[in-house]
Amino acid sequence: MMKNYLEYIAFLIFAKSAQMLGIKKLNYPAKLLAFLFYDVLKLRKSVVMKNLHIAFPNKSDSEKKVIAKKSYYHFSRLILEIMCIPKMSNDEISSMLVCDNVDELAQVFNEGNGLVFLTAHFGNWEVGAISLPMQMGTVMYPIIKPQRNPYVTKWLNSMRETHGNKIISLGMSIRQIYKVIKEGKLLGVVGDQRGPHDGLRVKLFGHDTAIYSGTGELVLKTKVPLYILFAIRIEDYHYKAFSEKIDLENLPGEPVEQAREIMQRYMNLLEKFVKLYPEQWFWMHNIWKY
Numbered sequence: 001m002m003k004n005y006l007e008y009i010a011f012l013i014f015a016k017s018a019q020m021l022g023i024k025k026l027n028y029p030a031k032l033l034a035f036l037f038y039d040v041l042k043l044r045k046s047v048v049m050k051n052l053h054i055a056f057p058n059k060s061d062s063e064k065k066v067i068a069k070k071s072y073y074h075f076s077r078l079i080l081e082i083m084c085i086p087k088m089s090n091d092e093i094s095s096m097l098v099c100d101n102v103d104e105l106a107q108v109f110n111e112g113n114g115l116v117f118l119t120a121h122f123g124n125w126e127v128g129a130i131s132l133p134m135q136m137g138t139v140m141y142p143i144i145k146p147q148r149n150p151y152v153t154k155w156l157n158s159m160r161e162t163h164g165n166k167i168i169s170l171g172m173s174i175r176q177i178y179k180v181i182k183e184g185k186l187l188g189v190v191g192d193q194r195g196p197h198d199g200l201r202v203k204l205f206g207h208d209t210a211i212y213s214g215t216g217e218l219v220l221k222t223k224v225p226l227y228i229l230f231a232i233r234i235e236d237y238h239y240k241a242f243s244e245k246i247d248l249e250n251l252p253g254e255p256v257e258q259a260r261e262i263m264q265r266y267m268n269l270l271e272k273f274v275k276l277y278p279e280q281w282f283w284m285h286n287i288w289k290y
Contacts, residue, residue, distance in 0.1 A: 128231030216259030
């Protein structure tokens with residue numbers, strides 16, 4: 001479609017501009033983009049405010065607006081940083097992320113039983129998915145949901161593989177996912193995507209939330225170690241990786257409830273970190289659509 005192609009051309013112009021500036025000079029352009037998205041276009045602003053009202057009912061309207069504005073800036077900068085990744089060296093990407101327990105993660109991974117990182121649309125998940133595996137001496141196989149625009153999807157997938165990762169497109173054979181684990185490799189999953197209306201429900205900020213149950217089911221069948229991975233911005237273009245093992249002990253008796261409990265424990269950790277860094281979660285996602 002012509003609309004998709006024109007959107008892609010605009011995307012490429014932004015990408016080339018960001019790459020020419022370099023990742024250390026994105027502060028001002030990000031502020032301009034945030035102003036455009038929040039104040040002029042009001043891009044998904046109603047969804048953002050609805051989500052903030054659900055998550056933080058005790059905060060004042062002024063407090064929620066502050067979080068919203070900071071969120072638009074964070075994700076404007078995130079977009080520009082992602083655009084720079086194909087032109088960055090391995091050393092530059094690696095230095096963007098600090099992880100205090102990288103040795104522990106490398107040791108778990110090197111046991112050869114595979115490893116799953118469960119992340120979210122939070123902080124900079126793209127940098128986390130590239131930099132941390134690099135520091136662990138391996139690559140990640142992230143499961144990716146295609147974007148609406150196929151041209152942008154192709155660019156993003158190419159960006160994700162620039163530094164060695166190998167993507168798995170959502171909807172491909174489940175056998176490929178199990179093969180990754182069986183071969184002792186590193187799998188990456190974004191766990192906060194809205195699931196189907198009749199699918200698994202867990203609690204997030206006290207509200208029933210539809211998510212996909214696949215990760216919980218995978219962990220139950222393979223006994224693969226499961227960790228969260230949140231790459232949180234600490235200053236400008238630097239991030240800190242928060243990675244913690246999800247406890248798989250004392251699960252309920254039935255497999256369906258066991259999968260639900262695993263995903264609930266993930267959501268509990270996500271909620272904890274979102275409360276600490278609310279401006280870094282993707283509030284534009286209509287996660288509570290139904």
